[in-house]
Amino acid sequence: MPEKPGAQRGRDGGGSAPGSIGSWLRAHPPPGPFRPDFWRSPLRGPWLTSVFGLVLLAGIPIIAITGLLSYAAYNPWLPGNDTTPERGLLGFYFFDWPTWPAWLYRVMQGAHVILGLTLIPVLLAKLWSVIPKLFTWPPARSVADAIERASLLLLVGGAVFEFATGVLNIQLFYTVFPFSFYPAHLYGAWIFIAAFAVHVAVKLPRMVRALRSRSLRGELRTGLDGTRPEPPDPGGLVATRPAEPSVSRRGLLGFVGGGSLLIFGLSVGQTLDGPLRRTALLSPHGRVYGPGPNDFQVNKSAAAMGVDPAGAGPGWRLELAGTHLTRLSRADLLALPLYTYALPIACVEGWSTQQTWTGVRLADLARLAGMVPGLAEVYVESLERGGAFSEASLSARQVADPRSLLALRVNGADLSFDHGYPARIIVPNAPGVHNTKWVRRLSFRPPTG
Numbered sequence: 081m082p083e084k085p086g087a088q089r090g091r092d093g094g095g096s097a098p099g100s101i102g103s104w105l106r107a108h109p110p111p112g113p114f115r116p117d118f119w120r121s122p123l124r125g126p127w128l129t130s131v132f133g134l135v136l137l138a139g140i141p142i143i144a145i146t147g148l149l150s151y152a153a154y155n156p157w158l159p160g161n162d163t164t165p166e167r168g169l170l171g172f173y174f175f176d177w178p179t180w181p182a183w184l185y186r187v188m189q190g191a192h193v194i195l196g197l198t199l200i201p202v203l204l205a206k207l208w209s210v211i212p213k214l215f216t217w218p219p220a221r222s223v224a225d226a227i228e229r230a231s232l233l234l235l236v237g238g239a240v241f242e243f244a245t246g247v248l249n250i251q252l253f254y255t256v257f258p259f260s261f262y263p264a265h266l267y268g269a270w271i272f273i274a275a276f277a278v279h280v281a282v283k284l285p286r287m288v289r290a291l292r293s294r295s296l297r298g299e300l301r302t303g304l305d306g307t308r309p310e311p312p313d314p315g316g317l318v319a320t321r322p323a324e325p326s327v328s329r330r331g332l333l334g335f336v337g338g339g340s341l342l343i344f345g346l347s348v349g350q351t352l353d354g355p356l357r358r359t360a361l362l363s364p365h366g367r368v369y370g371p372g373p374n375d376f377q378v379n380k381s382a383a384a385m386g387v388d389p390a391g392a393g394p395g396w397r398l399e400l401a402g403t404h405l406t407r408l409s410r411a412d413l414l415a416l417p418l419y420t421y422a423l424p425i426a427c428v429e430g431w432s433t434q435q436t437w438t439g440v441r442l443a444d445l446a447r448l449a450g451m452v453p454g455l456a457e458v459y460v461e462s463l464e465r466g467g468a469f470s471e472a473s474l475s476a477r478q479v480a481d482p483r484s485l486l487a488l489r490v491n492g493a494d495l496s497f498d499h500g501y502p503a504r505i506i507v508p509n510a511p512g513v514h515n516t517k518w519v520r521r522l523s524f525r526p527p528t529g
């Protein structure tokens with residue numbers, strides 16, 4: 081395919097006249113990585129970069145969409161759900177999050193986290209394959225070049241920031257950030273998504289051309305002996321002074337793909353119930369539980385959150401506020417109509433589990449507080465003092481769903497203290513963090529605008 085004349089401008093191209101500062105700079109790169117012949121891997125080239133790029137092009141939009149929807153699932157404009165910006169500029173797409181299908185958030189967040197983890201080797205391989213571009217000399221040849229390179233900084237910086245904060249979050253290292261995870265990961269996402277979209281638009285034709293330049297099947301049949309560098313490219317990916325190959329393209333693709341499969345295999349179990357959960361070796365939480373009704377994953381234990389067991393004893397009363405204030409003991413609650421549903425707990429960290437919960441409908445509690453289900457949202461407060469998840473708001477739609485419970489029992493037994501005894505919220509399709517444990521008070525009120 082004939083190149084457009086401008087496309088041939090490579091390392092030696094450029095706008096400046098001979099004798100100018102630009103041409104002097106170009107002729108005198110500093111030593112080390114800025115010298116074109118410093119990068120010697122015979123595998124680097126447009127085809128290899130494009131293979132990794134194609135995988136990322138397929139995966140990153142799924143991660144982006146599931147991630148953005150995950151923010152919407154928080155109904156962040158409701159009081160107490162202040163983990164993210166409200167419906168403003170970045171939250172323009174937020175909507176009243178549905179309670180149906182009950183498994184949606186579970187599948188979505190699992191896909192977000194596990195696909196993100198799985199793509200890490202591909203992302204690293206892609207960055208490795210273009211590393212000489214970070215050191216082109218001079219750093220910018222023109223204003224347009226400077227803008228393009230600045231956008232690459234946002235792209236690479238955004239990708240590294242999003243993957244790193246995501247991994248740190250699921251490994252529960254919240255405390256290492258000097259900022260709050262939720263807004264930082266969201267702002268970073270929009271910067272990354274914008275830079276990614278520009279990058280794809282600019283590079284797509286070149287990627288398609290590069291992918292056509294070799295056959296994947298052919299490469300997968302080629303061993304070390306047959307491994308030759310790609311033809312010299314104007315983009316400067318192919319080594320000018322290639323070393324002897326020490327691994328074939330097949331070997332490199334196998335290494336990266338194998339790494340991805342391994343990560344996938346060791347993390348997907350955290351979203352499955354049953355024996356396969358044991359395979360989730362990368363899951364930071366426990367994987368193996370006893371056979372008891374309360375033997376399933378605990379996110380934050382009562383002790384870790386400093387919940388005083390005395391407050392959850394026989395003196396505990398649920399405060400119901402609406403048109404009037406009502407106080408109910410656990411026995412009072414157990415005497416109300418009870419309902420049982422199998423519903424998931426699905427954490428933003430990606431892990432999830434389905435359990436069978438028994439409790440009082442939030443809609444019935446709204447009525448007891450003098451409110452009309454469908455016309456009342458609820459502010460939930462727990463016995464926990466001060467933790468980020470000690471309170472949350474549920475929308476009118478969430479309160480009205482007949483499967484939304486104040487759960488008292490799980491799998492036929494009383495809730496354990498770690499799972500929220502004396503009572504906890506369970507709402508279909510809600511993020512785990514809105515399933516508040518150790519509930520102390522429910523304040524029903526007319527819906528927020």
Ligand SMILES: Nc1nc2c(c(=O)[nH]1)N[C@H]1C(S)=C(S)[C@@H](COP(=O)(O)O)O[C@H]1N2
Pocket residue numbers: 376377378379380385425426427428462463464467469470471498499500512513514515516517518
């Ligand atoms: N009061 C209170 N409720 C809470 C939390 C908390 O820290 N405090 N953690 C939440 C989070 S992040 C999740 S994922 C679920 C986990 O429920 P489990 O520990 O019973 O599995 O509880 C939620 N409820």
Ligand SMILES: [Mo]
Pocket residue numbers: 379426427428429512513
């Ligand atoms: Mo969570």
